[in-house]
Amino acid sequence: MATLEVKNLSKKFGLTPVLRQVNLQVTEGEFIVLLGPSGCGKSTLLNMIAGLESVDEGEILIDDYVVNRVEPKDRNIAMVFQSYALYPAMTVRENVIFGLKQRKISKEEIETSLQHFAKMLQIDELLGRKPAQLSGGQRQRVAMGRALVREPHVFLFDEPLSNLDAKLRVEMRREIKKLHEKLGTTMIYVTHDQIEAMSLATRIAVMNEGIIQQIGSPQEIYDQPNSIFVADFVGSPSINLISGILTKSGDSFNFIPDKQQDGFKIPINGYPFKNEPQEGQEIVFGFRPEAISLPNESLKSQLRVELKPTLIELTGYEKDVTFDFHGHEVIGRLLRYSKAELGTAIPLSLDLSEISLFDKSSAKRL
Amino acid sequence: MFWLQKNLPRIVLAPSFAVLLWFVYGFILWTFYISFTKSKMLPRYEFWGIQQHFRLWDNSRWYTAVENLMIFTVLFLLICLLIGILLSILLDQKIRAEGFLRTIYLYPMALSFIVTGTAWKWILNPTLGIQKLVRDWGFSEFTFDWLVNRDMAIYTIVIAAVWQSSGFVMALFLAGLRSIDDEIIKAAKIDGASLYTIYITIILPMMRPVFMSSIVILLHISIKSYDLVIALTAGGPGTSSDMPAVFMTQMAFHRSEIGLASASAVMMFLTVLAIIVPYLYSELRRQDVTR
Amino acid sequence: MSPADQLQMQSLERSASFKRSFYRFLLFFILGLFALYYIAPMYVMIVTSLKSMEEIRQGNLMTLPREILFDAWKIAWGGRGYDAGDVFLRPYFWNSMKMVIPAVVVSTFFGALNGYALTKWRFKGDNLVFLLFLFGCFIPYQAILLPMARTLGILGISNSIAGLVLVHSVYGLSFTTLFCRNYYVSISDEIVKAARIDGAGFFKIFFKVLLPISGPILVVTVIWQFTNIWNDFLFGSSFSFGEAAPIQVALNNMVLTSTSVKQYNVDMAAAFIAGFPTLVVYIIAGKYFIRGLTAGSVKG
Numbered sequence: 001m002a003t004l005e006v007k008n009l010s011k012k013f014g015l016t017p018v019l020r021q022v023n024l025q026v027t028e029g030e031f032i033v034l035l036g037p038s039g040c041g042k043s044t045l046l047n048m049i050a051g052l053e054s055v056d057e058g059e060i061l062i063d064d065y066v067v068n069r070v071e072p073k074d075r076n077i078a079m080v081f082q083s084y085a086l087y088p089a090m091t092v093r094e095n096v097i098f099g100l101k102q103r104k105i106s107k108e109e110i111e112t113s114l115q116h117f118a119k120m121l122q123i124d125e126l127l128g129r130k131p132a133q134l135s136g137g138q139r140q141r142v143a144m145g146r147a148l149v150r151e152p153h154v155f156l157f158d159e160p161l162s163n164l165d166a167k168l169r170v171e172m173r174r175e176i177k178k179l180h181e182k183l184g185t186t187m188i189y190v191t192h193d194q195i196e197a198m199s200l201a202t203r204i205a206v207m208n209e210g211i212i213q214q215i216g217s218p219q220e221i222y223d224q225p226n227s228i229f230v231a232d233f234v235g236s237p238s239i240n241l242i243s244g245i246l247t248k249s250g251d252s253f254n255f256i257p258d259k260q261q262d263g264f265k266i267p268i269n270g271y272p273f274k275n276e277p278q279e280g281q282e283i284v285f286g287f288r289p290e291a292i293s294l295p296n297e298s299l300k301s302q303l304r305v306e307l308k309p310t311l312i313e314l315t316g317y318e319k320d321v322t323f324d325f326h327g328h329e330v331i332g333r334l335l336r337y338s339k340a341e342l343g344t345a346i347p348l349s350l351d352l353s354e355i356s357l358f359d360k361s362s363a364k365r366l
Numbered sequence: 367m368f369w370l371q372k373n374l375p376r377i378v379l380a381p382s383f384a385v386l387l388w389f390v391y392g393f394i395l396w397t398f399y400i401s402f403t404k405s406k407m408l409p410r411y412e413f414w415g416i417q418q419h420f421r422l423w424d425n426s427r428w429y430t431a432v433e434n435l436m437i438f439t440v441l442f443l444l445i446c447l448l449i450g451i452l453l454s455i456l457l458d459q460k461i462r463a464e465g466f467l468r469t470i471y472l473y474p475m476a477l478s479f480i481v482t483g484t485a486w487k488w489i490l491n492p493t494l495g496i497q498k499l500v501r502d503w504g505f506s507e508f509t510f511d512w513l514v515n516r517d518m519a520i521y522t523i524v525i526a527a528v529w530q531s532s533g534f535v536m537a538l539f540l541a542g543l544r545s546i547d548d549e550i551i552k553a554a555k556i557d558g559a560s561l562y563t564i565y566i567t568i569i570l571p572m573m574r575p576v577f578m579s580s581i582v583i584l585l586h587i588s589i590k591s592y593d594l595v596i597a598l599t600a601g602g603p604g605t606s607s608d609m610p611a612v613f614m615t616q617m618a619f620h621r622s623e624i625g626l627a628s629a630s631a632v633m634m635f636l637t638v639l640a641i642i643v644p645y646l647y648s649e650l651r652r653q654d655v656t657r
Numbered sequence: 658m659s660p661a662d663q664l665q666m667q668s669l670e671r672s673a674s675f676k677r678s679f680y681r682f683l684l685f686f687i688l689g690l691f692a693l694y695y696i697a698p699m700y701v702m703i704v705t706s707l708k709s710m711e712e713i714r715q716g717n718l719m720t721l722p723r724e725i726l727f728d729a730w731k732i733a734w735g736g737r738g739y740d741a742g743d744v745f746l747r748p749y750f751w752n753s754m755k756m757v758i759p760a761v762v763v764s765t766f767f768g769a770l771n772g773y774a775l776t777k778w779r780f781k782g783d784n785l786v787f788l789l790f791l792f793g794c795f796i797p798y799q800a801i802l803l804p805m806a807r808t809l810g811i812l813g814i815s816n817s818i819a820g821l822v823l824v825h826s827v828y829g830l831s832f833t834t835l836f837c838r839n840y841y842v843s844i845s846d847e848i849v850k851a852a853r854i855d856g857a858g859f860f861k862i863f864f865k866v867l868l869p870i871s872g873p874i875l876v877v878t879v880i881w882q883f884t885n886i887w888n889d890f891l892f893g894s895s896f897s898f899g900e901a902a903p904i905q906v907a908l909n910n911m912v913l914t915s916t917s918v919k920q921y922n923v924d925m926a927a928a929f930i931a932g933f934p935t936l937v938v939y940i941i942a943g944k945y946f947i948r949g950l951t952a953g954s955v956k957g
Contacts, residue, residue, distance in 0.1 A: 052552050069670045073558030085549035089571035099557030146553070158549075374859045375778035382771050382830055383786060389827045390793045393801035393808075400803060409807065449691070456688055469943055470692050473699075476939035476946065478888030480905045481932040484912050485698045488705065488921050489718060499717040529698065537947050561680075590797050593890040597909055611891075614799045619895065624803060635800040642795045646788070 002028055002063060002076075002153035002186045004049065009058035011044055011210075018044045020210045022058070026188065031180050033197040034190045036207035037233065042190045043158055045207070049188065050156050051075050062154065073102070078147035079156040082163060084139045086131040086146075093127040096145045117148045137168045144179075157189040161196065173199060194234050198222065206230045222288075224356065228363040231286050231356055237320055240330040241286045243360055248279040255285050255357075259327040266303055266350075271357060273366055282360040289320065291351040292332030301352040306345045307332075323348075394635060401628035409624060418629040428630065431608040434520045438609065439588040441524045442531075446584055447577075449528065450535025455565055457536070458543045468540070472533035479530065483597025486526040487513065490598075519599050519607035527594055531587060535580050542576035543569065582645045589638055610634050706730060706926035713921055729922035733911075733930060746930055748900070749907035753887060756818050756903055760825035761882040767826075768833020768878060769871060773863050775834070776841040777849045787838060793831030802895055809896055816897050824896060825886045832885075833878050836949070840874035841867065873945070880942055881949035884935045904931050 006024040010017065018041045026032050034042040047053040049060055051072035059066050067075050078099075086095050093114065100110045118124040121141045131139060140160065147155060157176075161169045177200055180187055191197055197204050198218045205215040206229075214226045225231035231239045244257040246268070253268040266285065277283070295304065307323035307330075314336065321332050321340050332348065340346055357366040370377075404414040422428050453471060457464050474482065489495050492511040500508040512518035546569060554564045592611035595601055601608040601616070610630055618627035701718045706729050708722040734747050771790070775783050805824060806815065814820035844867070852862045893903040902910070908931045912924050939946050 047552070050552070050556060052555060065666055067666075069674055070666060071669065071673050072552075072556045074666070074669050074673075077556065079553065079556050081549040081553060083547050083549045085547060085553035087550060087554070087568050089568070098554070098559070102558035102560075102563070146557075150557075371858070375774040375780055378774045378859070379771055379786065382767050382834070383789075385827055386790060386793055386830065389805070390796060390801065390831075391789070393804035394796065396804040397800050397802075409803075453688070453691060456684055459684055461684075461688070467688055467692055469940070470695050472943070472947065473936065473939055474695060475950065476884060476935045477932040478890065478905050478935070480888075480890050480909050481928045482698075484908060484924055484928040485702050487912070488925060489698060489701055491921075494713065494921070495718060499719060502717045529695070533695065534950055538951060541951050586795060590799075592799075593905070596890070596894075597912070600913070611797070611799055615802070615891075615895065618803055628803060631797070631799040631802065634797045638795060638797050642792070646791065650788075 003061075004154055004186060004188070005059075005061040005064075006045070006049070007059040007061070009045070009048065009055065009060065011041075011048065011053065011056045018210050019048075022210070022212055024205060024212065024215070026186060029184045029186060031187045031189065031200055031202045033201035033204045034188065034207055035192070035194060035197040035204050035233070036213075037192060040207040041210040042192075042207045046079075046156055046158055046188060046190045049154075050077055050079050076153040077156055078150045078152035078154075079158065080143050080147050080160045082159040084131075084143040084160075084163070086139060086142060088131055090130075091127065092123060092129050092131070092134070092142050092145075095131070095142060096127075096149055099146065099150050113149050113151075117145050121145045121148070136164050137172065140164060140168075140172055144176075148179075153186065155185055155187040157187065157191075159191055160189075162191070162193070169196075176200065194236065198234075204234075206233060208233075223354065224365070225286075226365045228284060228286075228358050231358070235288060237289050237331045237333070239286045239288050239356070240325075240328075241284050241358075242325070242328045242330070243282065243284045246277055246279065246281045246283050246357075253277065255283070257285070257326055257328060262326075264326050266352070268355075268357070269301060269352070271355065271366075273357075275366070277357075277359075277366055283366065284358040284360050284363075286356040286358065287330075287350065288354060289331045289333035291354045292323075292330070292334070293349050293351070294334065294338050295347050296349045296351075299349055299351050299353070303350040303352055304347065305350055306347050308345045309340045309342055312340055312342065397628050397631050397635075400625060401632045403625055405624040405628070407622040407624070414625070418625040419632075421626055422629040422633070425626070427605050427608060428610075428613055430605055431610045431613040434607060435588065435609050437520055438524055438527070438591070439585065441521070442527050442588050443581065443584050445524070445528045446532045446535045447580060449532040450580065451539055451570075453532075453536040454539035454543055457540055468537070471536050474530045475534050477530065479591075479593035480597045482526055482530045483594045486522070486529070487598050490522050490525075513599065514603055516603050516606040519603060523591070523595055523598055523607060523609075526598055527588075527591065530594075531584065535584070538576055538580050538583075539573065542573050546572060578645065578648070582641060585641050586638065589634060589641075702925045702929055706733075706922050706929060708922055710920060710922060726922075729920070729926040730930075732920070732923045733927035746904060746907055746911070746927055749902055749904045750930065752818060752900075752902065752907075753904040756821045756825065757883055757886045760822045760829065760886050761879055763822070763826040764829035764833045764882055765875065765878050767830055768835075769837045769868070769875065770863065771830075771834040772837025772839075772841045773867055775838050776844075777846065777862070777867070778859070787834075790831050790834045790838075793828070794835060798828070798891055802891075806896060816899070816901050818897075818901055820896055821892060821901075821903065824892050825882075825889070828892075829882050829886065832881060836878045836881065837871070837874055840871070844870070873948075876942065876945045877949045880938055880945050883938060884946070884949075887935050907931075 004024075004026040006022055009019055009022040011019040022041075022045060024032075034045060036042045044053060048055055051067065051070060055068045060068055062075055062077070087098065090098065096118070097110050097114055100113070114127075115124070118127060121144055123138065123141050123145055126134060126138060126142070131142070134142065143160070160176075161172050164172060173196055176189075180200075189196075189200060201218055203215060204218055204221050206213045206221060208229050214221060214230045216224075221230060221234055225234065225239075228241065232241065242257050244255055244260075247254045247256055247265070253271075254265040255268055256265045296302070305325070307325055309321045310324055310329070311322035313320045313322075317336060318333050319336050319338070319340070321334055323330050323332060334340060358364060359366055399411070400409055401418050402413055402415060403410055404412065404417070457467060461467065490510070490513045491497075492514050495510070497508060497510040500510070512522045550568065551564060554568055559568070590611060591609055592615065595607060595609050595612050599607040601612045611634065614627050614630045614634065617623040617630065704721060705713060705718070707725045707727070708716070709724075709726055709728070712723060733745060735745055775787050809815040809820045809823075812820075812823075814823065848866060849862055852866050857865065888905065889903070890905045890909065893906040894909070897903065897906065908927050911927055
């Protein structure tokens with residue numbers, strides 16, 4: 001029942017375009033994450049869906065009905081904010097039921113649903129307190145409770161976890177995920193944190209400069225980024241990007257990184273090109289840090305290299321090692337027991353089945 | 367040398383602090399003392415108990431002044447708050463001409479009370495002012511003589527003072543409204559609250575500190591009000607629009623009643639003290655909590 | 658979505674857009690009405706000042722002058738056409754200038770120095786000292802009027818511009834200290850520490866590090882002091898008379914004591930002249946003017 005569609009949506013703040021021809025289709029029960037750097041238009045898009053920003057051009061449809069001119073309260077949505085936006089002068093109870101009271105719902109119904117959701121979120125002990133007397137995590141729960149009691153068709157989240165400390169953030173992230181699995185309500189979630197996006201979303205829409213760059217499952221976004229921007233934005237440490245030239249020998253292509261004299265090249269076999277590339281085309285060769293490992297015979301398509309570590313950072317279970325890769329700096333993620341010393345070259349495997357190639361001038365995936 | 371380094375901040379502050387102690391706190395004590403003496407034209411320093419204070423509270427002109435102060439304060443406070451809050455909320459609705467309108471609403475604050483009084487004295491002029499204007503519009507029976515009416519003169523002071531100061535309340539409240547987290551208003555809109563409900567139940571309760579500041583400042587202005595009365599009515603007709611501040615200077619500089627004048631100054635000082643001390647106390651405690 | 662729901666949504670849409678435009682209209686109507694209320698006295702002042710007395714008696718407050726005459730302005734400023742002994746503003750305008758400028762400079766300088774010493778060189782009792790300064794902002798001046806008059810007499814500067822400079826410098830000190838202190842509190846202590854480690858002393862840090870970044874608060878302070886001292890009437894009328902009086906006192910005397918027939922046009926021109934400098938400051942630097950007003954109330 002609860003679908004959402006955004007058609008050719010555009011918005012300008014003064015003369016600056018913040019959204020350009022955005023299209024998005026959300027089906028019942030999806031968890032869509034709008035991911036992008038600050039200023040990419042993701043919050044504006046969310047605010048427009050909520051009805052808090054007016055639409056310049058295009059349409060927003062909730063349950064197949066154009067809601068461009070419908071007031072926020074009549075859109076069957078609820079929203080959780082970054083600052084939680086709790087009403088400071090009201091108690092937790094008053095905060096949670098404020099929306100229901102505006103809709104003139106009977107006292108008994110309000111009370112039942114308050115008790116139900118307060119228990120679910122474990123805030124039933126806090127109902128008499130004022131927001132100022134709550135911890136960050138508790139405020140977050142109250143804000144969620146306020147959204148939940150309205151039993152909306154669509155949930156909107158505007159960076160709800162970014163004011164929490166690291167530990168609490170992971171905890172609340174898991175709770176939101178559980179909540180989605182339990183309720184099955186359509187959710188739209190804005191964040192700039194790619195780990196949140198990866199772990200929560202059924203689909204991620206990566207945004208930049210007012211445009212949805214790519215939309216797809218977290219796995220697709222991570223493995224097959226369709227542009228350098230998406231590849232670079234998603235993943236930590238970031239994807240390794242090396243620019244160079246594509247050459248052809250016989251039927252197969254080779255990649256020659258820039259700044260080469262020693263004839264080093266990487267064979268490109270079986271890469272699923274979307275369009276046949278050209279000989280001598282300038283491209284960017286990308287691979288994730290996990291594509292580098294200690295020599296591994298089981299990889300089907302791989303390149304054996306010997307690289308010198310220039311920096312080693314232990315992150316816990318793994319270590320991120322920076323190597324000198326024929327004049328380019330690359331990062332590999334190795335298991336922590338891997339032997340690596342500064343300045344001593346070690347033999348490694350580069351998994352070629354997980355690479356991404358981009359056209360240098362258009363920055364699009366090849 | 368080290369001693370000098372260590373104490374330099376105090377040495378630098380010392381002259382200002384000495385001036386403050388003498389010219390503010392010393393003078394206040396001095397005034398207190400004069401109010402306990404028989405001083406008339408010149409200060410005389412033999413102690414006379416609280417006779418001057420008895421004389422003050424026996425003086426019908428002082429009663430008029432206090433009564434006028436109360437009328438003035440209540441009306442001035444309420445009307446300024448009402449207009450200021452209304453205008454600030456209206457200006458907060460994303461108005462294109464906001465900067466321009468704000469400039470217009472606040473400019474009277476840049477004018478002195480003497481200029482304000484002079485202008486309003488002319489506007490309220492019983493023959494050529496508003497009365498004539500309205501008569502020219504066709505209401506030939508219209509009378510507006512508050513300026514020379516013993517019972518109404520005090521209200522003309524309210525009119526001019528509201529004109530001068532209400533923009534200030536608007537500015538204070540507008541600054542307060544602007545400091546409210548935008549997301550709270552968004553949340554309330556999604557909750558389905560009407561704009562009216564949002565302001566009454568959510569925003570205005572958040573403005574408590576602004577209410578406090580505005581009330582204290584307006585009270586302070588009204589207790590000190592002197593210039594406007596002088597320029598507009600000079601306390602008249604007769605003494606009907608007298609205020610404590612006018613009473614004090616009249617006694618001090620025209621009636622050679624220095625002792626009595628000091629007694630009235632002491633009363634004014636104590637009134638201000640009763641308002642300011644709790645205010646500063648709560649204000650500073652709030653800062654300590656947030657710091 | 659069922660057709661019934663669709664219909665309901667449509668009616669919601671219509672009522673929403675109708676409400677929006679109606680409220681918008683009401684909003685501008687009320688704002689415009691108040692704008693007229695605030696502007697009207699200024700309009701009346703200017704219009705009246707440009708009329709002849711004859712025309713004033715014939716017309717009313719709002720009527721525009723048939724012929725624009727500057728006679729009233731000349732009289733108000735320079736005194737031509739008045740009887741002997743009548744007041745005109747020119748000398749008093751300059752009196753006010755001679756009083757305001759030194760008083761503003763002195764009080765602002767010491768205020769900045771005090772604010773700096775109170776915030777960046779904390780010492781035992783500094784909060785009490787600040788509190789005493791702060792309280793000085795609120796005292797009713799009637800409580801110090803008589804001792805001040807006596808003191809000015811003893812110092813031999815009663816009824817002089819020098820006396821008024823002293824009075825305004827002294828009582829402005831509380832405000833300037835408050836403003837600067839609150840500004841310096843918001844500036845990181847670390848730049849002072851860095852400067853100390855670099856070997857700068859108390860005064861060097863003040864003049865080379867803090868003063869160069871004090872622009873905004875100095876503008877606020879100067880504007881506040883200028884406006885208040887220019888507009889003062891209580892001190893001016895209590896401690897000066899005759900030739901040493903500042904402009905507000907002169908304006909009031911002029912309105913009260915014209916010996917010939919009441920000349921409202923001259924009164925209005927004079928009022929405008931007396932209000933002109935502060936009005937200019939407000940229009941040029943309104944932002945700072947407002948910041949001063951609010952800084953005096955919402956502290957911290």
